[in-house]
Amino acid sequence: NAGVTQTPKFRVLKTGQSMTLLCAQDMNHEYMYWYRQDPGMGLRLIHYSVGEGTTAKGEVPDGYNVSRLKKQNFLLGLESAAPSQTSVYFCASSPPQNSYRLYEQYFGPGTRLTVT
Amino acid sequence: AQTVTQSQPEMSVQEAETVTLSCTYDTSESDYYLFWYKQPPSRQMILVIRQEAYKQQNATENRFSVNFQKAAKSFSLKISDSQLGDAAMYFCAYRSARGGATNKLIFGTGTLLAVQP
DSSP: OOOEEEEOSEEEEOTTOOEEEEEEESSOOSEEEEEEEETTTEEEEEEEEEETTEEEEOSSOTTOEEEOSSTTEEEEEESSOOGGGOEEEEEEEEOOOBTTBOOOOEEOOOEEEEEO | OOEEEOOOSEEEEETTSOEEEOOEEEOSOSSEEEEEEEEOTTOOOEEEEEEETTOOSOOEETTEEEEEETTTTEEEEEEOSOOGGGOEEEEEEEEEOSTTOOOOOEEOOOEEEEEEO
């Protein structure tokens, strides 16, 4: 199993450009998440999905869109990149909440995005 | 809303010594989970240890243990016999256990641990 993979690992964008970050998981997890990590701020949730075809906003959703057309993939889009979106982006996945078992989140390796 | 606070931006420990990283949290919920994640320079997030709030016994994983004080809303991580490979950023995280919750994690701002040889 590859676990959670992210594409690309690094990217530099100019202000106003668009791009899509791809997250893929091969563990058949229902839930998937996108976080961003900024110095001194920890990881903050951007958007998440509790199943194929569903998405929801997290703590810092502005400027991002997401899609979950297939269970194994969760895409994060930046329509018009801004320097404030310079960050490291992490994708994670987990099975659904279960009162009988504590499931952890599995993280991808991260994507470092720089917007100039 | 729940919050997680790590008041130590940086810590340092000598190899083979013991270090304790602090974490406090705020919640009105009674059932939740707490985690410590390690992030080495490779950026990969690695789960170190977890604690269910309903369990009074503190979790331990080899050289890692926690001091969970539910009434004080405190969740500190103790690393014994520190090794050079323990050098990393450590994040404390909270997750609700209530029905309908979506496993979202709320992270603290992290503590950067340096291990001196």
